[in-house]
Amino acid sequence: MPRSYATVGQMLTYGVDRSAASPDLGDGRDRQLRVEVLLRHMLEFVLMSPRSRDAFLTAVARTERTTGSITAGPRLRRTSPDLTAELLPPAGQDGGSARLGIALRVGGPFSVPQLQKMRGALGSSPDHLLVAIARRTDRAELTGEVPPGVIATSWARLGRRMPKKDPGHAHLWETLAEVGENAGRPVVQFPVDARKLLTKTSTARDFRAHLDVMHHACRSLLGSSPHFSTRRGQTDAHLQMGVGRGRTGLEFGEVIDGTPVHFLRAGADPVPLGIGRISTEADHAAAKERLTMLARRSAWRTEGGTPPSARELIGDAATPELEGARLLLWAVLNPMLLRDRGFDLAPARRQPALTATTMGLRVLQRGDDSATEYRIWVGGDRDWKNLIPRVTREETPQRPAETYAVAPRKSQSTADFVWEVHRALRSLTIP
Structure with missing residues (x-):
């Protein structure tokens, strides 16, 4: 095996140092972009080696051309690749130079129009080449649709193929x-403890009570019931209503200041609604008064408007168990994990709204x-006694409806439980 003096630590250090100075990061809030910029410079580090560069061109880019340095640069435009280089014709052959572009993604698939624009940004020569690297499940969405002049591959394939072609840098x-x-x-x-969280009646009732606050607030302030967002590219589950770039809506999310119900506008920090679990007549009256005031002063919804912050929480604060249960259920409902299992979110118009029972x-x-x-859901009655998720195949002319409840086992890890729910969902697709 050829000896290498490069280590994983050196590659990571190089990537962190270079990405910290990247103008792409802005305020650094975009986690996906942070990772992509880090990977950009880690790949640049590996490709500094002529041996690794040649192996990459042969095994991944599938070209006999050679190149000098493959350098990383900021995305000046949305169509800019992450790394670029000049491709030279093989020794002894005529032909002009061409450009190589490498585009990286971790949080979602490349679309065909994106790839066409990225390839077009390299120039009009048929010899220009774009290599697009995404996650395995995201790459699978492009089957049969890769534009000419584009090589689409996955990080997983890179990890299988390149250690064989470049054994000296296999670890990198x-x-x-x-x-x-x-x-x-x-x-x-x-x-x-997944089992304790999802089977404890008190936690289920607390969760349902805060969902009731969310449901009532959405109906009172926005005129509709919330449902899970289907926005493309999201990496988490979002139970919300009315959230947009220019308008403020409501979301049921992380517990902040005692409540999981927040005002939210895309790109802004959440502002707690200030209403917790309603358990007394006085709490009910105070919550009704606050919602009436918010409905009357609706300027907070528009661009430039600021949701009024609550001075004190009305009702009872959410328990730590509620936040743990929410994290676990949101993982079960995570669109990225579901995509890994072969499922896409149904269109927004087909999403079930939050109701008093489900x-x-x-x-x-x-x-x-x-x-x-297919549907993943919780509840079924007005009085929730547990938070055990159920998976359902809806009725069709060919097959009746079918439902499984998936309860966590004793000492089962949360990751294993989420996988088991998704496996049960997958089993419903088998004829």
Whole structure:
């Protein structure tokens, strides 16, 4: 095996140092972009080696051309690749130079129009080449649709192929692939007892009570019931209503100042509604008064408006168990994890609204021409006694409806439980 003096630590240090100075990061809030910029410079580090560069061109870019340095640069435009280089014709052959572009993604798939624009940004020569690297499940969405002049591959394939072609830097390629495949995937290993959280009646009733606050607030202030967002590219589950770039809506999310119900506008920090669990007549009257005031002064909804912050919480604060249960259920309903299992979110118009008895998300199996709908949901009665998720295949002319409840086992990790729910959902697709 050829000897290498480069280490994983050196590659990571180079990536962190260079990405910290990148103008792409702005305020640094975009986690996906932070990872992509880090990977950009980690890949640049590996490709400094002529041996690694040649192996990459042969095994991944599938070209006999050679190149000098492959350098990383900021995305000056949305169509700019992450790394670029000049491609030279093989020794002894005529032909002009061409450009190589490498585009990286971790939080979602490349679309065909995106790839066409990125390839077009390199120039009009048919010899220009774009290599697009995304997560394995995101790459799968491009099957049969890759534009000419584009090589689409995955981080997983990079991690399998490059260590064989470049054994001296196998440890670097494996690390790159591991980061690329997993950095965009949500972490669902939480230090909580899944069985205790989802089967305890008091936690279920507390969760339902705060959902009632969310439901009533949405109906009172926005005129509609909330449902899970279907916005493309999101990496978390979002139960919300009316949230947009120019308008403020409501979201049921992380517990802040005792409540999981917040005002939210895209790109802004959440502002707590200030209403917790309603348990007394006095709380009910105070909550009604606050919502009436907010409905009357609706300027907070528009661009430039600021939701009024609550001076004190009305009602009872959410318990720590509620936040743990929410994290776990939101992992079960996570669109990125569901996409990894072969399911896409159903269109917004098909999403079930939050009701007084159920909370759920509707999905479609990718590639299923029958358009059979599936649902992951919690509840069923007005009085919730547990938060055990259920998976349902909706009734079709060919098959009856079918539902499984998936309860966590004793000492089962949260990651294993989420995987088991998704496996049960997958089992419903088997004829």
